Amino acid sequence: MGEVIVVTSGKGGVGKTTTAANLGTALALNEHRVVLVDADIGLRNLDVVMGLENRIVYDLVDVTSGVCRLKQALIRDKRFNENLFLLPAAQTRDKTAVTPEQMKALDEELKLEFDYVIVDCPAGIEQGFRNAIAGADRAIVVTTPEVSAVRDADRIIGLLEASEMAEVQLLINRIRPNMVKRGDMMDIDDIIDILAVDLIGVVPEDDRIVIATNRGEPAVLDSTSRSGQAFRNVACRITGEQVPLMPLEIEEGFMARMKHLLGFGR
Amino acid sequence: MLDILGKVFGRDELPSKDIAKERLRLVLVHDRATVSPQFLELIKEEVIDVITEYMEIDSNGVEVSIHSLESSVALVASIPIKKMKRAIKAV
Ligand SMILES: Nc1ncnc2c1ncn2[C@@H]1O[C@H](COP(=O)(O)OP(=O)(O)O)[C@@H](O)[C@H]1O
Ligand SMILES: [Mg+2]
DSSP: OOEEEEEEOSSTTSSHHHHHHHHHHHHHHTTOOEEEEEOOTTSOOHHHHHTOGGGOOSOHHHHHTTSSOHHHHOEEOGGGTTSEEEEOOOSSSOGGGSOHHHHHHHHHHHHHHOSEEEEEOOSSSSHHHHHHHHTOSEEEEEEOSSHHHHHHHHHHHHHHHHTTOSEEEEEEEEEOHHHHHHTSSOOHHHHHHHHOOEEEEEEEOOHHHHHHHHHTOOGGGOTTOHHHHHHHHHHHHHTTOOOOOOOOOOOOOHHHHHHHHHTOOO | OHHHHHHHHTSSSOOHHHHHHHHHHHHHHHHHHHSSHHHHHHHHHHHHHHHTTTEEEOGGGOEEEEEEOSSOEEEEEEOOEEEEOOOOOOO
């Protein structure tokens, strides 16, 4: 029996889809059987981030409304043998086209086939969110180190606790080590202190994410990318491995080095 | 709080992340207290229970609310007293 993990956040644009794509890919690379479920109905994205947008025939709503069988709607990612599949969101429907009960039933069915069912949640706290969390065993809450994102994460954590989610873990995305060092960005401890939640990982801001998304090849496939390494570590932690947090590397520019030499560095 | 931090750090400009953290702390006290209407209602009922042991109050007139101030958040309760019980002798 597999595990259903929902990737959620409250605030939009903090990296849910990026996280879902990278974690799913990393788990598949480690020989787990994974299905990515795009629950962001009406704003389909996971397909393009994965580079699978040209292969869609049926979607999630086709499955829940009985237009096709589940197997027909699953797109196999050929790069990973039989390990990675995508269930795309419907693009022409809205969130009310699916009910939490239908999502739960869908998750139950997928859990029989796969080790990990990764659900990419839409932004917000409305029905799309309710649908996405309905059948989940664990939630990964993504935030960036900014006031508005952390505030929304707090709200989401409250809602997840109220809905009795078994496990809730935080992923801090887009951290910028040099800003943290300068005191201009909240660090990991600050955020954990405020939210009082378990941490599953920290992913640095990384241009490679943009490049990876341009190509439709998740950053975990790039062995030299720092964000890719961070996501691979998170994938290992999901399976229960103890992996230490990667040190936040400071990309030092010329000016920063000069300041250090002259003793201005904090 | 921010002033004190400022002095400890010995600089007139506080790192912006400390400002962020303090603002978040305050806004989350407010958010968490007001997100569910039942929450304050629950506190109100328990406050009434405690207070009625000491005085007779108008329980319909009790108001409990959250107030944001400049650098703190306060839980404010207004409890109309009808009659005071005689003070219990201190031990
Ligand atoms: N660690 C990162 N470094 C740089 N860019 C990132 C990172 N994570 C996400 N992004 C970018 O941020 C944008 C929003 O990410 P996305 O995953 O679509 O967020 P969401 O699904 O939460 O709306 C995308 O353009 C993505 O490429
Ligand atoms: Mg998204």
